Amino acid sequence: MTASDIRQKAWSAALIVLFFVAWELFCVMTGMSDLVLPRPSEVFVTLYQKFPLLWPHILQTLATTMIGFVLGVGLGVVLGAVIGVSKTAYDTAYPLLVGFSSIPKVAVVPIFVLWFGSGSVPAVLTALSICFFPIVVNIATGLATTEPELEDVLKALGASKLDILWNVGLPRTMPFFFASLKVAISYAFVGAVLSETVASNRGIGNVMMTASSNFNVPLVFAGLFVLAGLGVALYVIFSLIEGRVTGWATRKNDLIAT
Amino acid sequence: MTASDIRQKAWSAALIVLFFVAWELFCVMTGMSDLVLPRPSEVFVTLYQKFPLLWPHILQTLATTMIGFVLGVGLGVVLGAVIGVSKTAYDTAYPLLVGFSSIPKVAVVPIFVLWFGSGSVPAVLTALSICFFPIVVNIATGLATTEPELEDVLKALGASKLDILWNVGLPRTMPFFFASLKVAISYAFVGAVLSETVASNRGIGNVMMTASSNFNVPLVFAGLFVLAGLGVALYVIFSLIEGRVTGWATRKNDLIAT
């Protein structure tokens, strides 16, 4: 089991490496200009060289993203729970939320800047406002589709709505909550960076914007790689938590007896 | 029942109207400059007056968004199915996808523009690339958490993996597929508009860009309202389909016998 697990992981890692190799080859073979799409090797070299410079910006972006993300998750869970439980909330809030998230957040950043000045606060708010919607949707759907049979177990005991939500609705929704976290964390990064490109003197977004106005495309891509890396790192952390929390839902994989 | 249904809807509509009234009051009371946050009444007036001008742009954005969305859904379902079914695909593709979606698409649009020229193609591609991820995640999670008991029904008949996917996995995943559609359609609009602001001669994004450089913020917001409206309209359409397809999952609401 552990051996096959390692083989599995090695195989996946190999495929990921393959992806970068294919990209490299594609650039070399088509003679792609590094002003359009730099070779990954070039990007990694740039990343390595500029890392000391990038580091404070990485911390800045990571911090704002995480704060926005955590707040977004909190807001998303609460809204999702309300929408999943109340029909009126569903009919009212859903259209407003869908409408709100159809709006490019770039248009909202200047408003945040006006109210809170440039820098971290707009980045946090943008990350929040871009990442909470997938969570709302998945929590609400999870709650709305909870099997009534499971809820009956608690209802028969005279449990309150809150008891039912807490003991049945939310646990049942966990797999989809974690699924939405994967989407939310990616988008939180996008939001924070977006805000940084518009209004901030620090952060990866700012670096990328500066680099891009200098046509330093490898540095832009180094920024993108950093973002991707951060996203993946957080994804891995959530995956580990997810494995513990939602094991019951993916029990299928356990059933193979060997 | 129908009477209470109508009351319900009326109540929701009232709350939505209330939202705009609150916004209006907020602007009036804080003496907010319309350069930052125009009053909704102002926006609606602008929208009404400029509607004939906006109309071709709306069609353009709607068309590119829909094409990108449909392609994104297709891609999302396929990728989600692969990831949900295969452990290797899960380990390989998930990190790459999370990485990719942590990248602000603004950074990718110029590449699309340089390859495919300015106009509709980059808009479609951006919409696609921004909207498929929530679908992948929800399909994959839905498949991974399908109750093995349900799959056993087909497995015992000697059904192929594809049969099981088609007859158990996908139907079981439908509620979460529709949930992700709500997220995806919003983001598809964001993507298309984003691309239009970068390079295009038509579309809401283009209008908003021009309006914003003219300091015509009410027109920018009119564009945002159009986007929100389109998002909500499509959400309503999906909701209707969803109601038919996933009624079994939300049967809870039917059980109240009266």
Place this chain on the structure above:
Amino acid sequence: SAQETTIKLTLGWKTQGSDAAFFYAKDNGYFKEEGLNVVIDQGEGSGATVTRIMSGAYDAGFGDVNAIIQNASTKPQDAPVMVYQIWNQPPFAIVTKKTSGINTIKDFEGRTLGGAQGTPTTRLLPVFAQKNKLEGEKIKISNMAPNLQEPMLIKGDIDAALVFNITSYFNLVLNRQDPDKDYKWFSFGDYGLDLYSNGLMVSRKLIASNPKAVAGLVRAVNKGMIAVAKDQNAGMKAALNYDNLINVDVEKRRLQYSFDKLIVSAEMKEIGVGDVKDDRMTRAIGIIVEGYQLARAPAASEIFSREFLPPRAERELKYTAN
């Protein structure tokens, strides 16, 4: 310094060498001497500087006077005021490859020009055409983000680009082109559009509430300008100190370019750095009003205020490239 006044100042764009005067003034304590605590933020466009100030988020900024004219037309009470005109030559230009076969502006007819929406260059093209008797409707415009213009021009997707020369020149450099040898520049200033452009502007609120601070700010920036004109290397040191990500070689050239092409002119030598000529300003307003089809032509005094300028003698700028 408990009585220090905080002033939030926004640049026109991300950190650029041409902003060196601000960084130099800050680093050398010129602002402090005036009792000011100036917080410098990067900007999102020289037009957006005006919105940022109008919305109240910033007190001052480095931005485009033409955007003030636009806003002053409709919101005279809110529009910021230019208090120190830094670039007295317009950077608006059309650039094309020498191989494109465009030799005179007449050749633009029937061609596709790439332009960023709403930038003065793009917006003033009809006036440009009209003043030079071109058939405007024959010139096609393709909208694109500013940083796509040069790549699309190089790639041949567009025949010419509507640009700011100071930006585009260095974008071409960064795209490994030779902007002097292989490109042809048509500057709007040479074709009847004699406009002013970027300078230091402040909000009306600040003028009303703290005119002393405004005067101090202008004085400090003026000292910075004069110092940087003498020693660009010191200017670049200050810029690097503000933002360690800049490309010093290119930005230093950009700084020098700004002096060469946009700041040092016959007019500047005559009236000193920071000032404008009212009649030229009035003409410029006329051009903008026409180009943007504004409802009202603001007076030059609404746009530019001479009130805070240091005496002429203190505004004697001697530029020596080093």
Place this chain on the structure above:
Amino acid sequence: MLASGLHALLAMMRMQPDSEFSGAPVPAAAVPVAIELSDASVTFGRGDRAVPALSKTTLRIADGEFVALVGPSGCGKSTILRLASGLVQPTTGVVIVGGREVAARALRVGMAFQNPTMLPWMTIERNIMLPLKIVEPFRSQFRKLRKTEFRDKANALLEQVGLKGFGSRYPWQLSGGMLQRANLCRALIHEPRMLLLDEPFGALDQFTREELWSILQELWMTHRATVLLVTHDLREAAFLASRICVMSARPGRIVDDSPVTFSRPRTVAMTFEPDFVALNQKLRTFIVDARSAPAEGA
């Protein structure tokens, strides 16, 4: 454990544990009514799609009675249990439980569903402790005692039904019959005043079943909760109940309601005695009649 919890329970209950109980149905006048269905009917769905599940039914169960409900498949037995537990509201008529119209919180209810629905994210132990987490007076002590006293309580119950050591398993790791026994434990753990059991022994072999009969009988004789038991096994009904109600085919009604007068405690051996067999026989005929009512879908 069950014995240990007894003292607290008895203090809360009005009845003496060792009253020489005859097995006869408690006269309705003497003892308060625990469950009362008055002309209650249930129809699921609306309009064309309406499905009558239960015809107008009147049923009165006294506090402390043990009533068995038998009848053909689909006649509405589970529906009556769901009415009593407040999970379903009557379409017409009234349901009063523990003196109040809405049943849910009126009495401390223990319910064993026909389909043993365990929450899949909890171990069996935690599933069984669920009522303690929800229902007062246990609820307020849950955080304190869940790792000690309450868990012991759950494990003692599990041991009694032959599931010692399975507490830490997840529901899907148990066989059908094991799940059903765990389900029974969950219905009992909070010492309910009203016990609603929907075929609690259906998936068990005869011997396990008979053992559990005796345990349940003993429990009832000490605690005297009101019990409503749905079963298909007439022997089971006759063994356990003090009164048996027979229902007709869908949509059901109660067509017979007879006391069971055998003395307690009853033994498995008694079920082979002529009196007992005769009762069974009588019930059989009722059900044969009941089934003959046409049962068609909408």
Place this chain on the structure above:
Amino acid sequence: MLASGLHALLAMMRMQPDSEFSGAPVPAAAVPVAIELSDASVTFGRGDRAVPALSKTTLRIADGEFVALVGPSGCGKSTILRLASGLVQPTTGVVIVGGREVAARALRVGMAFQNPTMLPWMTIERNIMLPLKIVEPFRSQFRKLRKTEFRDKANALLEQVGLKGFGSRYPWQLSGGMLQRANLCRALIHEPRMLLLDEPFGALDQFTREELWSILQELWMTHRATVLLVTHDLREAAFLASRICVMSARPGRIVDDSPVTFSRPRTVAMTFEPDFVALNQKLRTFIVDARSAPAEGA
């Protein structure tokens, strides 16, 4: 319907429908083996968390045999069925079904799970038609016939089990017993060569149950599919099976394997005859012994 589908089926089967069948187990040498477990054991999980579900078991079922499997709760009966259907792979030993090692596609299998799992997004009718959608030769005609012949087939089966008119309902609109009957229909609809029934009548009242016994017996006598039936009801086992295997407590083994020689067709009346009662009695003792084996959790 069942009769109408017969001709096609018989053509595919090697056996003559009306051979005068004695009820004795078919000798292994004479008839091909349909299911063969050789020293097959099943352990769920790994390491510390390993749960032995089935001890090394050897069981050989000939083509066309009707075998009943009885034993205490949790002894591994369902596990044997899952082995035979290929849902579970043996931890040790070999399972050969229809001559091939991986069971799934070896034989046309009809399985009724202990817990009637219907797909909740399909009506009962469509649930029942599921095997026709998957299994050849029906599969290739499914698109053409699903609105006509196949649907009629499903509805005829539903009528036979007393669920006429319920085809258009959804699973959650049916009672426990009704679901179980629908579950049986799904196991039968594609005229399987091998029938795996896990307590198919557990939730049904005695009469419905006896009716279905007769239907199943009739079906088997005509089609001669191999049947493996898990049940807790010894009368049921003796009525239906031609061979009864008794299992010991968890982890189970087969402790007794005896033929049932009563002539066919058997009737309900026969179950009260002394011979029959004696067989039951004998089985009871086996099970009492089997249960006495200690059954503890890990």
